[in-house]
Amino acid sequence: TDAGVNISPDLTRKMQIIENAVKMAKVIGIKKPKVAVLAAVEKVIYPAMPATRDADLLAQMSKQGRFKDAIVEGPYALDNAVSIESARTKGITGQVAGQADILLVPNIEAGNILYKSLTCFAKADAAGIVVGASHPLVVSSRADDAETKFLSILLAAVYAERHEE
Incomplete structure (x- = not known):
């Protein structure tokens, strides 16, 4: 999420997107969804990449109980969010690593590209x-x-x- 509505969500909007995605996941039977907050890299080391900072803040909020019905972690690159093997190879641990139920993208461009990649290339x-x-x-x-x-x-x-x- 989000591939077509929120152009460049700020931290508050990302919190709302997570809450809505968690509601959707629960409707389809995922009791406590694992949310990976995506960015290009897994560390908060580049000031020019606000997606990593937001991901880290959302993960901290999750640890403090902000998202009681979900586990929110990040930043994650796509590979280590969905592949346990990739996460292990990169030394990334966590409850979400390689097992994400929900992928929170940093902006509409990333979401739309991910959506169309899955549907066009993977025939999802x-x-x-x-x-x-x-x-x-x-x-x-x-x-x-x-x-x-x-x-x-x-x-x-x-x-x-x-x-x-």
Whole structure:
């Protein structure tokens, strides 16, 4: 998340995105989702990379109990967020390392590129909805096929039925 709505989310908006993504994950049966806050590198060493700083702050908030229904860690590069082997190779440990359920991208460009890479190159099934308002919104790309549009509608219906405020 987020591939199509929040252009350049600040820290507060990223907190809201995490909360909404966690609600979605719970609706589909993930009791305590593992959230990887993505950046280009795994360390907060480059002042010109605010994504690493935000990721570190969100991880600290998680350790302090801010996200009670999730485990939030970062910064993670994509490989060590989804591959245990990559995380081990880089010496990265943590509860989320290599096992992320949710990937929080730093901005809309990264999210859109990740989404389209998964659907175009990996042929991943996809569904696009926006949660956080009173009702879920179906959001699809102009290039989405009929199946993706159907899955988006289905996911929105499941969310609307199962979501608890």
